[in-house]
Amino acid sequence: MRIVNISIIGFGAVGQGVARCILSKQEFLKKDGIDLRVVGISDSRGSEINTGGIDVESALLRKKQKGSVAAGSKNPHEIIRDVKHDIVVEVTPTNINNGEPGLSNMRLAFKSGKHVITSNKGPLALHFNELKEAAEDNGLFFRYEATVGGAVPIFNLVHEALAGNTVLGIEGILNGTCNYILTRMSEERMPYDLVLKEAQELGIAETDPTYDVEGIDSAIKLIIIANSIFGLDSTYKDVDVTGITKITPEALELANRNNYVVKLVCEAREGKLTVAPRLVPKRHPLAVGGTLNVASILTDLAGRITISGRGAGSIETASSILSDILYIVRNS
Numbered sequence: 001m002r003i004v005n006i007s008i009i010g011f012g013a014v015g016q017g018v019a020r021c022i023l024s025k026q027e028f029l030k031k032d033g034i035d036l037r038v039v040g041i042s043d044s045r046g047s048e049i050n051t052g053g054i055d056v057e058s059a060l061l062r063k064k065q066k067g068s069v070a071a072g073s074k075n076p077h078e079i080i081r082d083v084k085h086d087i088v089v090e091v092t093p094t095n096i097n098n099g100e101p102g103l104s105n106m107r108l109a110f111k112s113g114k115h116v117i118t119s120n121k122g123p124l125a126l127h128f129n130e131l132k133e134a135a136e137d138n139g140l141f142f143r144y145e146a147t148v149g150g151a152v153p154i155f156n157l158v159h160e161a162l163a164g165n166t167v168l169g170i171e172g173i174l175n176g177t178c179n180y181i182l183t184r185m186s187e188e189r190m191p192y193d194l195v196l197k198e199a200q201e202l203g204i205a206e207t208d209p210t211y212d213v214e215g216i217d218s219a220i221k222l223i224i225i226a227n228s229i230f231g232l233d234s235t236y237k238d239v240d241v242t243g244i245t246k247i248t249p250e251a252l253e254l255a256n257r258n259n260y261v262v263k264l265v266c267e268a269r270e271g272k273l274t275v276a277p278r279l280v281p282k283r284h285p286l287a288v289g290g291t292l293n294v295a296s297i298l299t300d301l302a303g304r305i306t307i308s309g310r311g312a313g314s315i316e317t318a319s320s321i322l323s324d325i326l327y328i329v330r331n332s
């Protein structure tokens, strides 16, 4: 049996989702010869450390009852640096102004010889190439499938399954909140404010939903795609961004009558990065509804490949993180 020790830095919806997945997949992983143990968990109020493996069920219960996992006061840096483990799962909240605290956590993890897996978009949108090089220089893995498209395996698909292809362009819908709002406004004729509130209640909107509706979250995801898949060194200023706030019910109605839907489409093609509302024919593969995300990848050999699925959610995002954990275990 191979023991794999991980820490979970950040214990919000995604961190708890990872913990739940590890619990429910324990037997499945053991059949594969993997004993996956969580040796450190931290949230904004404290932490728990157990080098023999934390009782994850109790940690989840404590979080639910007391609002924090805290059983001790070691900070995330002390866990990352001082506790012996293999993989840091960095799932603190996204901060797109300076990437913190995730950025420092990731830098320290690489410096301390730990692989990094993350769902945290901020550090990647700001310092993608620096982090990638830090991983490579230290002979470590840097995996970030969960940053874009939630459960939808865009990076795995391109880097692994489509290896050998040249990607010519990518189009996609990468923000579930906007897609939900546009779908409900168009299909149910619901007012904007009400559906935005619904999206917040579903737990898919960002803490500040301006990031969703102004297209900022989509742009950040497009930057990560551009840097990872096209090898660019792009940042926010390189994206031409228009959100959905100026779309009127009348415009949606007109599109509907002509068999179109309005979607907030991200596109990376020939070095140009764009996020903007676009008219999409109702039967087009990009015309997915509700909270779904979709990515359509145009390649030289395989042609066009389109994948769609849940772009947000605790367990869905944890699915990508678990897949990254297994990638590292199988390849190191």
Ligand code: HSE
Pocket (backbone or CB within 6 Å): 147, 150, 174, 175, 176, 177, 178, 204, 205, 206, 212, 217, 311, 312, 313
């Ligand atoms: N607010 C994001 C969305 C969450 O609506 O897609 C997932 O990144």
